[in-house]
Amino acid sequence: MMQLRFATTLSAQQYVRQQAWKDARLDSCPLHPKGGCGFARHGTYPRKSPPDIKIPRWYCRKARQTFSLLPDFLASRLSGTLIEVEDVINKVENSPSQEAAAQNMRIDTEFAGVLRWIRRRLFLVRCALSLLTELLPFLPAGCSISSFRSTLGGKYVLPQLRIQASCYLHMLPPPLGFGPRPVAKKLKKSRFQHQTGTDPPVKRL
Ligand SMILES: [Zn+2]
Numbered sequence: 001m002m003q004l005r006f007a008t009t010l011s012a013q014q015y016v017r018q019q020a021w022k023d024a025r026l027d028s029c030p031l032h033p034k035g036g037c038g039f040a041r042h043g044t045y046p047r048k049s050p051p052d053i054k055i056p057r058w059y060c061r062k063a064r065q066t067f068s069l070l071p072d073f074l075a076s077r078l079s080g081t082l083i084e085v086e087d088v089i090n091k092v093e094n095s096p097s098q099e100a101a102a103q104n105m106r107i108d109t110e111f112a113g114v115l116r117w118i119r120r121r122l123f124l125v126r127c128a129l130s131l132l133t134e135l136l137p138f139l140p141a142g143c144s145i146s147s148f149r150s151t152l153g154g155k156y157v158l159p160q161l162r163i164q165a166s167c168y169l170h171m172l173p174p175p176l177g178f179g180p181r182p183v184a185k186k187l188k189k190s191r192f193q194h195q196t197g198t199d200p201p202v203k204r205l
Contacts, residue, residue: 001057003076003178004030005166006069012050012081015071024056024069037062049080072162075175078121082158085175088121089145098122121175125158128176132161135168 006024008015015021021044029039038061044054045068053074058067073081088105095101102114109117129143140147148157158176162169169177 001066001068002030003068003070005162005169005178006056006071007163007166008071008073010071010073012053012071012073015073016050016052019054020071021054021056021069026056026058026067026069029058029060029063030067031060031063031065042066047074047079070178073159076178077174077181078124082162082175083156085121085125086145086156086158088118089125092118092122093144093146124173124175124181127182128161128172131172132165132168136165 004026008020010018010020026041028035029037031037032039040059040061042057042059044056047053047055055068055070055074057069059065060067070076073083075082075085078085088101091105092098092101098115098118102111102118106114106117125145126143129139129145129148133139133141133143138151140151145157148161149155152160154160161176165172165177169179171177171179173179173182
């Protein structure tokens with residue numbers, strides 16, 4: 001499934017209340033803009049969080065590919081909203097350690113699971129921020145939420161970046177972008193190595 005941006009200023013609550021997935025439009029197939037490929041609306045699919053949310057979906061018969069339009073407030077390939085992800089990262093940045101931040105978070109899960117849950121978010125968001133500092137020269141060099149907040153202003157930066165970096169979403173990792181997940185080991189070795197095509201091919205727009 002290929003994810004695309006559903007540009008909207010609605011909050012998660014407004015989107016659900018208005019059932020705004022019904023208003024989503026994708027007039028032509030992203031792969032075959034001239035048509036003739038049997039491109040059509042393909043219903044919706046639910047996500048666990050926020051409750052009652054639905055994501056609109058399309059299908060290209062020729063490419064056997066589904067497309068979904070992800071509203072701007074939503075995290076890609078992680079549960080919940082970008083604001084919820086940012087709250088987690090911000091809590092870690094303002095805690096003496098990841099372990100301290102993990103206290104009182106997600107009491108439904110064992111402690112080691114909470115730590116993994118936190119680290120996955122930290123790793124992915126920091127990858128996205130560090131890529132963005134190279135793509136957009138006005139951004140700060142440090143890849144922390146707090147340095148981005150002081151540069152961009154506003155309470156939350158991840159929802160702003162979804163919009164401001166919209167032309168790079170295909171290469172940014174989730175939960176901010178719609179690109180592939182980075183591989184931890186390779187990224188540590190060298191980013192250049194990462195770029196030379198050791199990843200499996202990913203369909204890009
Ligand atoms: Zn098509």
